[in-house]
Every structure is written in C-alpha cells, then in structure tokens.
Amino acid sequence: MIPIGLWRLLHLFFAFSFVGTLVVADWNGRAARATKDWPQRALLLDIVARASSIGGLGSLLALGVLGNLLAVGSGYRMATDTWLRAVNGVWLITVLVMALVTLPAIVRLTALARAATPGDGPPEYARLLGRWRVGNVALSLLYLALLVLMVFRWRS
16 A cells, blocks of 8 residues: 555645646746747747646646545545545646647647748737637636645535
8 A cells, every 4th residue: 555645745746747837838938929030939839838748738637646546545535525526627627728728729839930931920820829828827727726725625
C-alpha cells in the first residue's frame, strides 16, 4: 500500500507543474504579441504549444488522477461526497477547455506564425490569438477554483 503522503506530494507536484505551464504560456504569449518579427513570434508560440501540450495537459491529467487517489485515501467517496464530485466537475471542465480551446488555438497560431511573411500577417491570426487568450484566462480561473476546492474541503 502506498502511503497517503506520497499521493499528496505527487498531487502538489503536478498542481505546481500545471500552474507553471500556465505562467510559461502567459509570459511567452505576451512576448509573442509584443514582437513584430514573425520568426521570433513563431518560436515563442512554439514554446507555448510544447509547454501546454506536454507539460500542461499531461500535468492536468496526472493532477486529476492523483487528486482522486489522494481523496480516496483521505476517506472521500464519489457516491457520498459532493465536494469530490464538484472537484472532478471543475477538473473535467478544465481538461475540456485545455483540449478543445487552448491547445488547438496555439497549434494553429504557431503554424500561422511560421508561414507568415513580413507585414500584417495572416488575417485569422488576431481571431485565433483572441480565442487562445480567452482559453488561457479561463484555465487560470478554473485553476483558482480548483485551488479553492483543494484548500476548503467539506464532507457531505
């Protein structure tokens, strides 16, 4: 049997890892918006895409699995505890926003930036950038909700 302390350690590790990828995405996204050099912009967006897909989504999935193992080890049960259902619901929404909004948008933005020529750039770039930014803000807010739920637990 694996001690509950190990589940807690791994859960916190992946929580920090996920937040780290949000910070990387935000700061590199800001730098990409600030530069007018399309190859530089493509490089920065590629960093965001790699961090978001490998580190972000991977950490988010591990966070959910380990969080459930920690909750079960702490005596919570999905059938009886509304807190655990609420946490899993917010986590699932976070996974969907990441997989359906931010990741497709950043991959497409990176491809557009790579193919862009000097000047104004591709017309759909601004729309995709807006979509990615909204997704990134939503991920940050959802993470804050998860953090609040991690700290303030209740029993049914």
